[in-house]
Amino acid sequence: MNITFLGTGTSQGVPVIGCNCEVCRSLDFRDKRLRTSLHIEDQGTSIVIDTGPDFRMQMLHNSIHRLDAVVYTHEHKDHTAGLDDIRPFNFKQQTDIPLFGTTQVLNQIKSEFAYIFAKNKYPGIPRVMMHEVSNLPFDVMGITFTPIQVMHHKLPVFGFRIGDFTYITDANYISPEEIEKVKGTKTLVLNALQIKPHISHFTLEEALAFIEEINPESAYLTHISHKLGLHQKVQTNLPENVAMAFDGLQICT
Template identity: 80%
Template sequence: MKITFLGTGTSQGVPVIGCNCEVCQSLDFRDKRLRTSLHLEKDGKSIVIDTGPDFRMQMLREDVSRLDAVVFTHEHKDHTAGLDDIRPFNFSQQTDIPLFGTPQVLNQIKTEFSYVFAKNKYPGVPRVLINEIGNLPFEVLGIPFIPIQVMHHKLPVLGFRIDDFTYITDANYIAPEEIEKIKGTKTLVINALQIQPHISHFTLDEALSFIKKIEPETAYLTHVSHRMGMHQRVQQGLPDNVNLAYDGLTIHP
């Protein structure tokens, strides 16, 4: 399995428009963060988790030439807004792209991209196959996914476990029964927005506390805002098995 971090930033990305802080002005490429998304390659399949507003740029940057499916964590725009840009894959592969999401997520997508589901479609609109998922394990083209429900303030969001790899973004609470699904994970990705308390995301300390509870071999922090601080400085203060993820980082869990 190969994992590429397509984006590791928060909903505004980094740099933030109009901000003059040291992070937003940084020349370190690791401080340039597009909206959070992940590319998973396994058993010859190419799967993207979340198509945010930067989806097109992310596909071009990572030279992704094939897309077999999209899996959504939740319906917020920074995780869905780039869906229209699956069209080149429709054309090159001559196939519809399967979408996997909860009924709530898929209903939002049907509203936001109503033209995709119109009775009389305009030529060239994205072609998709809808697949509803919930709290039970499911398969994406033969690859087993275990959904993990987390809370993003009051909004249910899904994380996913694939083999010994677990990916969780946009969370500030995980129930004990959901934590049980994560235990034994060797590689954990968890959101850590900033240092200060936040209403809907784990802080750095909260994320580190959760990592300590799970005890993975390696952990990565994602969905990072400019308020977290400079990448190099933050990384120096992390435990040996914890890394601040950055855009374009590739791992083989």
């Protein structure tokens, strides 16, 4: 299974509009972060987790020419706003694109993209098939996704385990029951927003503590803000099995 980090930034992206900090001024390409999203390719099947505002550029930058399904972690705009740009895949593949999400996520999509679901549809709008998921494992084009419910302040958010790979974003608390689903993971992706405490995201210290508890072979940090620091400086102080993810990074699991 080939994994591509399409975006590794928080809701404002990096650089942040109007900011003059050293991270936002950095010339290191690894400090340029689009909104968080992931591409999974397995035996020709192409799946994206979350279609944020940068979805179009992420598809172009990573030369993704096919999309078989979209899986959503939650309904926040930095994870859903780019849905309209699935249209070229509709045209090219001549098919509706399946969307997988909780009832709350799908209802939010129906509200924000009401024109997709209008009785009298405008020609050329996105064509989708809605698939409601719960906390039980579900199948996406032959690939099993096991949901891991985490808390994003007071909002339940899904992380996903796929075989020995686990992806968790927008979390600041994971219950003992859900942690059990993560144990045994060989490759773990986890959000680490910044150094200082935050109301809805793990800090770097909290993320590293969770990684130490799970003890995967390798771990990658994502959903990173400019407040975490320069990629190169942060990476220097990380444990041997932990890396800062960056946009365009590809790994194989």
